[in-house]
Amino acid sequence: MPFKQKINSKKILSWLVIFSIACGPGPLEMGEFFSLFYPQTASIPTRTDAYFFSPNFLNEDTYFAEQNSTSLADSLNCLAWSEITLAKISYSEFKAALISNENREKLIADLKNNNQESAAEYLELAFKIEAATPAPVAYWETPEKPDIELLNTLYSEIIQKLSTKKSDFITERYAFQAIKLDMMTEKYEQAIADYEKYILPVSEKSMIADWARSRMAAAWLKKGDKARAVYQWAQVFHDCPTRRREADLSIRRLEFSDTDKALQFCKNDQEKVALYALLAIQPGKDGLDLMKKIYEIEPENPMLQLVMTREINKNEMDFFAANQFWPYDVKADILNDDYEIDSDKVDKLRQTTSAYFEQLLTFNQTIISQNKTADQAFWQISAAYLNLLVNRFDETDKLLKEAKKSTQLNDYRSRQITFLDAVLDINKLDPQKEKEKDQLFEQLLQLKNLDQFREFSITKYLSSKLTQKLSSGEISEQVKPSGGWLSACTSSKSEISTQKDSIRAFLAQNMEYQAIDEGYGYGYGRGDLIDKTSTDLLKRVIAFTEKKKLSGSDKKLIQLSGLNSDFLNLECARKLNSNYQFQDANTYLQKVNPIVFKNENFDSYFENIPDQIPGSEKRSEDVLSYMKRLSDLELKTNKGSKNPEDWYQMAEMSYNLGWFGNAWILAKREWSTYDLDYNKNFPAGYFNGENALEMLKKALSLNPDKELGARIIYLAALCERNQFYYKYRNQDEPYDEAELIKYRAEMRVKRKPFQQYFQLLHDKYADTEYEKMVIQECLTYRLYLEDK
Numbered sequence: 021m022p023f024k025q026k027i028n029s030k031k032i033l034s035w036l037v038i039f040s041i042a043c044g045p046g047p048l049e050m051g052e053f054f055s056l057f058y059p060q061t062a063s064i065p066t067r068t069d070a071y072f073f074s075p076n077f078l079n080e081d082t083y084f085a086e087q088n089s090t091s092l093a094d095s096l097n098c099l100a101w102s103e104i105t106l107a108k109i110s111y112s113e114f115k116a117a118l119i120s121n122e123n124r125e126k127l128i129a130d131l132k133n134n135n136q137e138s139a140a141e142y143l144e145l146a147f148k149i150e151a152a153t154p155a156p157v158a159y160w161e162t163p164e165k166p167d168i169e170l171l172n173t174l175y176s177e178i179i180q181k182l183s184t185k186k187s188d189f190i191t192e193r194y195a196f197q198a199i200k201l202d203m204m205t206e207k208y209e210q211a212i213a214d215y216e217k218y219i220l221p222v223s224e225k226s227m228i229a230d231w232a233r234s235r236m237a238a239a240w241l242k243k244g245d246k247a248r249a250v251y252q253w254a255q256v257f258h259d260c261p262t263r264r265r266e267a268d269l270s271i272r273r274l275e276f277s278d279t280d281k282a283l284q285f286c287k288n289d290q291e292k293v294a295l296y297a298l299l300a301i302q303p304g305k306d307g308l309d310l311m312k313k314i315y316e317i318e319p320e321n322p323m324l325q326l327v328m329t330r331e332i333n334k335n336e337m338d339f340f341a342a343n344q345f346w347p348y349d350v351k352a353d354i355l356n357d358d359y360e361i362d363s364d365k366v367d368k369l370r371q372t373t374s375a376y377f378e379q380l381l382t383f384n385q386t387i388i389s390q391n392k393t394a395d396q397a398f399w400q401i402s403a404a405y406l407n408l409l410v411n412r413f414d415e416t417d418k419l420l421k422e423a424k425k426s427t428q429l430n431d432y433r434s435r436q437i438t439f440l441d442a443v444l445d446i447n448k449l450d451p452q453k454e455k456e457k458d459q460l461f462e463q464l465l466q467l468k469n470l471d472q473f474r475e476f477s478i479t480k481y482l483s484s485k486l487t488q489k490l491s492s493g494e495i496s497e498q499v500k501p502s503g504g505w506l507s508a509c510t511s512s513k514s515e516i517s518t519q520k521d522s523i524r525a526f527l528a529q530n531m532e533y534q535a536i537d538e539g540y541g542y543g544y545g546r547g548d549l550i551d552k553t554s555t556d557l558l559k560r561v562i563a564f565t566e567k568k569k570l571s572g573s574d575k576k577l578i579q580l581s582g583l584n585s586d587f588l589n590l591e592c593a594r595k596l597n598s599n600y601q602f603q604d605a606n607t608y609l610q611k612v613n614p615i616v617f618k619n620e621n622f623d624s625y626f627e628n629i630p631d632q633i634p635g636s637e638k639r640s641e642d643v644l645s646y647m648k649r650l651s652d653l654e655l656k657t658n659k660g661s662k663n664p665e666d667w668y669q670m671a672e673m674s675y676n677l678g679w680f681g682n683a684w685i686l687a688k689r690e691w692s693t694y695d696l697d698y699n700k701n702f703p704a705g706y707f708n709g710e711n712a713l714e715m716l717k718k719a720l721s722l723n724p725d726k727e728l729g730a731r732i733i734y735l736a737a738l739c740e741r742n743q744f745y746y747k748y749r750n751q752d753e754p755y756d757e758a759e760l761i762k763y764r765a766e767m768r769v770k771r772k773p774f775q776q777y778f779q780l781l782h783d784k785y786a787d788t789e790y791e792k793m794v795i796q797e798c799l800t801y802r803l804y805l806e807d808k
Contacts, residue, residue, distance in 0.1 A: 052473035054343040055336045057405050060432035062325035066261040071301045073333035093262035094119050108134050138190050149174050175201045192228040195219050199235045211239040230260035247281035258294035289317045297323035307331050319392035339373040342366045381406040397426035446485045461576035483531035491525040523564045530581035547689040550591045551701035558592045586612050597687045600711050606651035617643040630676045634797035667719035668732050675712040680742050708746045709739035730790035737777035744774035778804045
């Protein structure tokens with residue numbers, strides 16, 4: 021398929037919105053994407069795992085050792101040095117001197133004592149060159165400008181040493197140093213000549229010859245011969261694991277499409293295959309045609325499987341466009357004008373990639389049918405996956421059965437097979453058959469592993485498929501009515517009915533959300549799912565999980581969900597609190613293990629309850645006693661309490677459960693400014709305190725004494741203040757002074773309807789001690805008085 025590169029401004033804006041509230045590991049940091057095919061199913065050459073597909077265009081992160089060939093080069097070089105001394109000088113001593121710059125004089129002395137004079141002379145000169153050409157500590161730093169005159173002098177010393185016969189081991193290293201200095205002094209033709217004069221004649225070449233060849237390739241590029249440079253780097257990539265990364269990055273930044281011109285320098289089929297392989301893994305290109313050419317020449321080429329995994333993975337980006345973390349998928353425009361995923365664009369991408377997957381599948385099947393490769397398992401597994409993507413489930417099943425016979429199944433191949441089997445089993449599952457469910461859930465438990473980001477993709481996919489399948493089942497159960505203050509708006513009627521199996525579907529859905537909460541996913545965590553779940557369903561889930569007799573499959577499904585009793589009861593209590601059903605909430609909260617409330621989150625907020633209301637008693641109260649007291653108050657008010665203090669206390673505690681209060685953690689799992697604008701699943705009362713205000717009106721109607729009345733009025737004023745903020749929070753102050761004056765005047769007018777209780781506090785309660793205290797403690801009230 022055409023592989024375009026385009027930055028989309030909609031995505032960048034959306035990325036800023038989402039990442040302004042995100043934290044922890046995410047796909048943008050890890051260079052990952054939604055994928056269901058493990059690239060590790062491929063058998064690949066040493067140090068090529070860095071070329072598994074990544075949306076990170078250059079994939080040049082040096083942090084991870086496996087993406088950097090330097091560590092391998094250092095190890096092999098030190099080992100080679102130790103071997104020429106017949107291990108009389110240890111690997112560790114060479115590593116300390118060559119890599120860590122430690123005890124270099126001792127190493128030189130030890131070499132001379134072991135009749136390695138030429139090696140000692142070389143290292144003395146190499147250390148001088150190293151000192152004269154300091155490398156930057158970090159790759160983004162600009163190197164120091166070398167002393168050209170000194171480098172010329174050192175070059176002359178190298179040539180003099182090369183004029184006398186040396187071992188291949190020492191000759192290669194002198195020649196490498198000569199070519200290195202040629203490049204640093206910009207003598208590109210001399211670098212090429214030195215390579216041909218000193219490196220080519222070496223009969224027993226080592227990786228050092230390839231290091232020199234890589235620099236010689238750069239000389240051809242500097243001379244303007246891009247095709248010859250690409251040809252040379254392709255051979256380095258093929259032959260030299262310790263310079264693979266450097267060879268690849270050297271051509272990755274080039275605009276190069278003239279493959280035929282580079283081919284003219286290839287001396288044999290092996291060199292052609294090396295060129296095809298390196299070009300096939302370059303970003304922004306389709307590799308199928310090059311893969312076909314590689315297979316035609318060398319069916320057992322070790323890069324062939326890697327190229328296939330890249331083609332599958334990079335096209336999964338578009339095939340699963342709706343599942344991707346789309347701000348990172350810069351090549352696909354899948355958003356509409358409202359920055360939402362456009363289903364028409366997603367469908368078009370899926371159609372395009374499906375057609376390309378068909379082409380990959382045809383090639384894959386050719387390899388299987390011709391049987392020219394000893395490792396058929398990889399091609400069978402990848403073909404099975406491609407068949408799954410285009411909904412040929414029978415073919416998938418047939419290929420998997422063949423793959424399972426192989427003796428070449430590594431852990432990832434076995435895992436890929438288990439995943440594909442699980443998808444097939446979900447498709448044909450009868451939710452009414454216990455044995456089928458039990459076997460399937462056991463399979464899924466084997467796949468439940470979040471060691472890497474791709475595991476999240478697989479968990480999300482299986483969760484979605486299983487949720488859909490289990491939703492088609494049926495279950496008979498009784499739904500109990502809800503109760504409590506304002507229950508007429510929130511309760512459901514009691515009934516016994518046969519309905520969709522929403523309980524098991526909910527448990528299956530939680531597989532995905534557990535992965536998100538553990539930091540491997542992106543988007544909203546389990547709290548968002550809970551927000552969207554009805555209280556009645558949550559109660560039924562709790563009752564289901566608490567059954568004394570559960571089937572084996574149900575026990576496994578609960579295990580897959582990652583849910584436990586404490587979590588479910590706490591979340592149910594939160595939902596009930598958000599609907600002001602405090603007695604019911606207390607019933608569920610009391611079932612939670614008290615140790616849950618000993619963590620820092622609960623302790624920090626309940627240390628001073630409620631310190632956001634001036635004049636209220638600051639008290640340290642544990643969560644369970646707070647909830648019990650609130651439940652008791654609701655019981656009193658439901659019985660028609662005539663005590664205004666009861667209504668005030670319940671209003672104060674209810675206010676405290678809202679966004680502006682300290683006990684919000686008993687109504688919601690998380691607190692964020694993001695909630696104000698984007699959380700559509702939570703009652704408005706949580707933000708604007710309208711329910712607490714209704715309780716305060718009731719308290720006021722019971723003729724409280726003046727001091728209590730002042731407290732009631734002030735808390736009502738805070739509710740009004742919050743309602744004003746909730747309504748006008750997005751109107752930012754302008755920077756222009758004239759506009760700012762106009763803006764503030766408009767806000768004063770808009771604020772007036774939300775200051776009725778401040779006015780009442782001033783007009784009728786100015787003689788109370790509480791009002792005098794508020795003047796001292798509350799800046800908002802003082803500003804109101806100044807503005808009157």
